[in-house]
Amino acid sequence: MRLVLLGVPGAGKGTQGRRLAARLGIPQVATGEILRDAVKNGTPLGRAAKARMDQGLLVPDDVVIGIVEERLREPDAAVGFILDGFPRTEAQAEALDAMLARAGTPLDRVLEIGAPVEKVVARLSTRLECPVCHRTYNPAGAPPRDGVHCDDHPDVELIHRVDDDVEKIRKRIEVFHAETAPLAAYYAKDGRLRRVEGLGEVDEVTGRVLAALAADADADAGKEARA
Ligand code: ADP
Numbered sequence: 359m360r361l362v363l364l365g366v367p368g369a370g371k372g373t374q375g376r377r378l379a380a381r382l383g384i385p386q387v388a389t390g391e392i393l394r395d396a397v398k399n400g401t402p403l404g405r406a407a408k409a410r411m412d413q414g415l416l417v418p419d420d421v422v423i424g425i426v427e428e429r430l431r432e433p434d435a436a437v438g439f440i441l442d443g444f445p446r447t448e449a450q451a452e453a454l455d456a457m458l459a460r461a462g463t464p465l466d467r468v469l470e471i472g473a474p475v476e477k478v479v480a481r482l483s484t485r486l487e488c489p490v491c492h493r494t495y496n497p498a499g500a501p502p503r504d505g506v507h508c509d510d511h512p513d514v515e516l517i518h519r520v521d522d523d524v525e526k527i528r529k530r531i532e533v534f535h536a537e538t539a540p541l542a543a544y545y546a547k548d549g550r551l552r553r554v555e556g557l558g559e560v561d562e563v564t565g566r567v568l569a570a571l572a573a574d575a576d577a578d579a580g581k582e583a584r585a
Contacts, residue, residue, distance in 0.1 A: 359384060359438040359571070360463060362445070362454075364541060365471035367530045368478030368485075369556045370563055372494055374471060375442040377564050384438040387429050389422050389446075391492045394519075398489070414521050414529035416446060416537060423453045430457070438466075446538045451545075467574060468545040469567065473556040475531055482527045486516035500560055 359382055363371040372388060379386035393411060396404030403425075407417045416422075426444050429435065445451040458464050473481075486495045488508035495502045495516060508514045521530065545551040552574065554566040 359440075360458070360466050361439070361571075362441045362465060362468040362545075363471065364468060364538070364545075364551075365556060366473060366475070366478055366534050366539075367527065368482040369471040369473040370560070371442045371471060372492070373500075373560055374556075374563060374567050375440045376493065377560075378567060379440050381568075382438065382440075384440060385434050386440045386442055387426065387435070387444070388442040388492065389425060389444040390442075392425055392429065393417060393422075394492070412520050412526075414526040414533065416533060419447055419449045419453070422446070423450060423457075426450075426454065427457055445541060446534075448540060448544060451541050465550060467552060467571065468541075468550045469570060470542055470551060470553045471556040471563070471567075472553060477557065478531065479524065479527050482522050483524050485519075485522060487519055488514055489517050490514050 361378075363375050365371050375386045375388065390411075393404070393407050397408045397411065398404070403421070407421065410417050422444060426441070430439060441454075445454050455465070481496060481499075484497055486497070486502070487493070488495075488511055490511050491508065493508060493510060495508075497505075502516060503509050504512075506515055508516060521527075542551055542553075552570045554563065554570050556563055
């Protein structure tokens with residue numbers, strides 16, 4: 359399965375993508391995580407991207423497209439992948455379609471997770487992240503077991519992302535509406551887009567995501583059987 363997750367920051371792409379990746383045995387490729395690791399490690403890429411990320415602005419298309427192209431060439435992505443945080447602009451969506459067409463492995467689905475703006479601001483301004491595995495927690499809905507450390511890395515203290523303060527969250531949401539939201543129409547045009555509601559318990563949303571993808575798998579099997 360080659361899947362793109364779309365949705366406003368805080369809609370739940372990371373959380374659902376992580377669960378789906380584990381279930382399907384395919385990697386989750388999150389450009390935000392790759393970039394944050396580059397910043398943490400002080401690589402040239404990280405040094406170039408840091409200022410824009412800290413302000414909630416997008417990193418230039420050619421930089422992110424290069425990162426994704428390289429990542430998708432790794433062997434684990436040959437069986438499929440879940441893209442989270444990419445594409446974020448129409449130029450990125452077109453570049454993705456072109457690179458996958460060249461490889462003869464087009465996208466199967468694009469899943470948009472919907473959530474109202476006020477809800478995502480509340481989620482993001484309180485969320486904590488593991489700096490090692492990037493798993494996120496929410497004190498209100500999905501807290502870490504001991505309140506301080508990552509469940510999967512008991513020695514690692516969770517951190518609050520520098521771009522997760524209200525002002526920068528609002529900036530990221532504004533950028534999302536201007537640059538990324540139009541991608542839903544781009545993918546709806548040729549029938550690749552599915553939508554699920556991102557409000558509710560994490561398990562509930564996972565159920566909706568799986569149901570949306572399973573319905574498609576059934577429909578695809580039906581098409582093949584009729585062909
Ligand atoms: P969120 O979805 O919570 O805003 P991400 O972790 O996906 O956060 O991304 C964090 C930041 O990384 C973005 O605000 C942006 O600066 C940069 N970034 C991530 N993915 C992309 C992308 N596809 N294009 C441009 N910038 C990106």
